[in-house]
């Protein structure tokens with residue numbers, strides 16, 4: 001199996017008025033490096049794309065890429081470039097990129113030109129920016145590509161900020177990460193969500209599990225789904241009694257805590273998100289926690305309830321004073 005480390009450059013409208021809503025970012029360059037199984041570079045891909053939507057370069061794009069609009073005129077049209085790129089990718093590969101955006105933007109552009117979708121469901125890929133943070137950082141902070149290159153003392157033999165060069169350096173950073181636990185952290189692009197229950201994604205990492213659902217019409221449907229609302233231990237699959245019942249501080253994130261006799265305390269978190277089709281889907285994560293985190297979540301719940309009490313009181317008060 002190969003790794004396709006790719007990077008896109010895109011352009012956008014100079015004014016909000018001219019922005020095409022379904023295509024905020026138009027791809028103008030694809031750069032990629034193919035790595036073999038043992039992560040040595042075996043092939044490269046580099047292609048300029050002639051813009052068809054935003055013909056003028058956004059001032060930031062121009063500044064960052066050192067590219068002029070007439071240079072792009074020498075490129076080929078997007079649909080040809082993508083067909084060529086996917087041919088070059090071959091059959092058996094995993095995408096890798098710096099940050100999570102590129103795969104989504106690629107699919108959004110493909111969808112704009114009515115090209116067939118890349119896959120039927122979510123795409124597993126490596127977000128090398130995240131892997132770098134897991135391997136060398138504090139796991140939360142996301143660094144720039146140049147920071148990672150400097151940190152790993154990778155030779156800066158070509159300039160940054162063009163698609164090919166950024167793919168090239170991302171590949172070098174990726175090849176430097178050897179920790180198997182870190183490499184187990186696949187990301188999922190959810191531009192195409194699971195179409196049904198069978199396609200749903202449930203992955204177990206070394207210290208947490210992740211569940212990506214199909215789409216739902218509304219929150220009531222989500223609340224009625226047993227698997228989403230369940231608090232099962234992801235190791236022994238036992239239904240656990242909740243120590244803290246589901247609550248939400250903001251209507252988007254929901255939390256609960258349960259305890260497995262064998263495996264300990266587990267935090268369940270549900271994030272409700274809006275899909276490309278303007279429906280809802282859920283990303284649920286299950287994570288082991290310690291006693292201190294349990295206390296923190298308890299406090300969070302109490303705080304949420306307190307705020308709700310105050311709001312209710314104010315509302316009643318306002319209603320009373322109306323009378």
Ligand SMILES: [Zn+2]
Nearest residue numbers: 233236260263
């Ligand atoms: Zn268990």
